[in-house]
Amino acid sequence: MIDVHCHLQFKAFENDYDAVIKAAFDEGVTKIINTGTQLSSSKKAVEFAERYENIYAIVGVHPHHADKIETNPEIVEKGEESSVIASAKKQSHTDKIAASPSAPRNDENYWLNELEKLTHHPKVLAIGEIGMDYYNYHSNGIVDPALQKKVFIQQIELAHKAKLPLQIHNRQAGEDVINILKEHKQLLLPNPGMFHCFAGTTEVLKDALSLGFSIGFDGNSTYKGLAPGETVALPDLINLTPLDRIVIETDSPYLSPIPHRGKRNEPKYAILTARFVADCKKISYEKLVEQTDKNVYTMFGKLKV
C-alpha cells in the first residue's frame, strides 16, 4: 500500500512526524511519497526521503505559489512548513546539492535551477505538484492564470529534461490543464505520470486517461454528495477509471476519509481510501492494493520494489 501524495513536511506534522510515519508503516503502508508545493517544501520533502527508508519525494511549485517564486523563492506560506528537520540536520546531501549561496535571489530562474538540482536525487520520483488552480482561496484568491500557465509549462519542460513523470494538481481548471498537456504532448513520457486528487468531469477524466496518465483518489472519495463546483461524484469517476490506472493517496494533512473527516489526515488512512475504492470496484482490498502498487511502479520508473 503506497501513499503517492502527502505533505509530512508541513507544519501540521512538526511535532510528531516520526510517530506518524511509524504508525503508517505499522498499519501496512509500505512506501510514502511527500510532494513539494514550492521550493522550500520540495527541499524538505527530499530531506525526509534522505532520513527515512521507504520515503520518497516529488518536487515542484504548486500553481497557488506561482506568483511568489520570482520575488522570493524561499517564502514560507503560513501553516505549511515544518522547520524541525531543517534545523535538526546540519549536513545533508540536500544541503550540498541545493545550496547555492552565490545565486542571486532576484534571478527569475533561481527557483527552476534549484528544482533542477533536486531532480538528480535518486529518491526524487517526479515533478509535482504542478498544474492549474482556479479555486478562490481565502489566503490569496486566484493566482493570475497566465502566470500559473507559464510556471506549469516551465516545469513540464523541466520534467522532460530530467526524464521524470508529472504529478498534476488540478482544481476547477481541468479543461485548461488538458489543453496545456495536449499542446506539450511531445514532452510527456510514455508513462507521463498522474493527476493527483482527481475531481472533474468525465471528459477531463477521459482525456487524462487517453494521454496516458494515472488517476489518484483520496479520502474525499468517501464523502457523501458533490463538492462545491463539481458535477460528477467521485465514486462514479472511480468506476470510470480502469483498475490499472488507479493510485491511492492521502494528501495529508488534508482530506481525511470518513470517519476522520475534519481532523488531520495521515498516511495510514490511505488504507481506508483503498478499502473504499476496492468496494466501488467490487474487488478485495488485497487485489486493489496489489494492482495499485503495480501501477505506481509503472508510473514512477525510479521507484524500486
Ligand SMILES: [Zn+2]
Ligand atoms: Zn494538490
Ligand SMILES: [Zn+2]
Ligand atoms: Zn497536495
